[in-house]
Amino acid sequence: MLPSVAGKLTPDAPLAPLVWFKSGGRAEWLFEPRDLADLQAFLQGLDPAVTVMALGLGSNMIVRDGGVPGVVVRLGKAFAGVRRLDAVTLECGGGASGILVSSTARDNGIAGLEFLRSIPGTVGGFVRMNGGAYGSEVKDILVDCDVVLRSGELVTLQNAALRYTYRHSELPEGAIVVAARFRARAGEPSAIQAEMDRISASREASQPLRSKTGGSTFKNPPPELSGGHKAWELVDRAGCRGLTLGGAQVSEKHTNFLINTGEATSSDIEALGEEVRRRVRESSGVELEWEIQRVGKK
Numbered sequence: 001m002l003p004s005v006a007g008k009l010t011p012d013a014p015l016a017p018l019v020w021f022k023s024g025g026r027a028e029w030l031f032e033p034r035d036l037a038d039l040q041a042f043l044q045g046l047d048p049a050v051t052v053m054a055l056g057l058g059s060n061m062i063v064r065d066g067g068v069p070g071v072v073v074r075l076g077k078a079f080a081g082v083r084r085l086d087a088v089t090l091e092c093g094g095g096a097s098g099i100l101v102s103s104t105a106r107d108n109g110i111a112g113l114e115f116l117r118s119i120p121g122t123v124g125g126f127v128r129m130n131g132g133a134y135g136s137e138v139k140d141i142l143v144d145c146d147v148v149l150r151s152g153e154l155v156t157l158q159n160a161a162l163r164y165t166y167r168h169s170e171l172p173e174g175a176i177v178v179a180a181r182f183r184a185r186a187g188e189p190s191a192i193q194a195e196m197d198r199i200s201a202s203r204e205a206s207q208p209l210r211s212k213t214g215g216s217t218f219k220n221p222p223p224e225l226s227g228g229h230k231a232w233e234l235v236d237r238a239g240c241r242g243l244t245l246g247g248a249q250v251s252e253k254h255t256n257f258l259i260n261t262g263e264a265t266s267s268d269i270e271a272l273g274e275e276v277r278r279r280v281r282e283s284s285g286v287e288l289e290w291e292i293q294r295v296g297k298k
Contacts, residue, residue: 007034007076015063015072018055019118022212024063024266025296027072035078035282036178038152044152046071052150052174052271053295054123056064057097060129060215066297070168073176075124084108088184089143092141094177098131101182102196112188114195118203129293130164134199139164143181150174151234167219167291188236212260217273218288226286230255235276238283245272260291270294 002009018024031151033039043052051070055061074096082092082104090110092101098116101123103111115136119126126138127145140274142159149155162169182283203209218231226234235241235255243250247264250272251257258269277288 002029002071003042005031005033005042006038010031013072015055015058015068016286017062018074018216019058019063020268021058021062021211021214021260021264022267023065023260023264025067027068029071031071031073031077032080033073036148038122039073039148039176039178040152040154042152043148049151052145052176053130054094054124056095056125057120058199059120060125060292062214062266062270062292064270064294064296064298075122075176077176079178080122084110087185090182091121092180092182094122094127094146094179096123096137097121098123098126106189106192106196106213107237109187109189109192110184111195112136112184112191113182114192114199117196123180125182127162127177128169128171128208129167130162130169130210132167132204134202134273137164137166138182141182141184143183146178147171147175148178154178157164204253207252207255208259211251211257211263213251213257214269214292216291217254218256218277219256219281221286226284229284230256231288234284234286234288237280238276240276240279243272243276246276248272250276264269267298 013027015027016024029102030181035054053072054076055072057071079093079095082096088110088285098119102117104115115134119131129140144156145160146156220230232255240250243251246268247261249259249261251259280288
């Protein structure tokens, strides 16, 4: 028996429509809390043995075909607000998109958050994964964040407590980011918009944005191990551009992106990624690490 909720609790919920790859199995339970109190009460009453996973926009995730056991939590409009706290600080809900955060920053003359415009996810995901692009990362702007622990307890964690490294944090297992404060610097809205436009144009020109994809597949390896080459260059040098497996393909446009060409299973996509890793290892000796989160049962 699961605790009663004020929001929406759906059994055997399809997850493929909620992730960018449009593939994968179902959630044993999908919980969309009405508000913070609803989320806390649910987690407090939930059997501690039941696993909990947060899902944002599903842009950097492979949901395996066997589905996700336990409860998947998806934050809705109640967690998607963004407001200015002071001249250079925004408070953002865990479900707010990068586009909304960067646009609100622009409107309030706050520069330094433009890079969030290029990351197709939510604040909760940015904070957990130390999201970054175009030379900036969340660790550079995060003041602190409000997190609901698996127990239902609400705590505030300072930036240092997350022990950020490249695309990684030490956020507690099962914890859900419900809000974060980002601090940057004062700027002119017109200049901020110009930088956002530059970033958008760069993404459009170099990435397969109109495909079923999951964003950057592999982390860029340390320069001392890769000879200064980024992940996409190693993949390209290994002859993987356009490589296919089932319905999955390495993008011709950007080789660090995998694509669902139509009917790919998550198994196709993950197996293609592993084949790319194998070829890069044989070609250059570099062991690529997955950046895309892979969840659920195969």
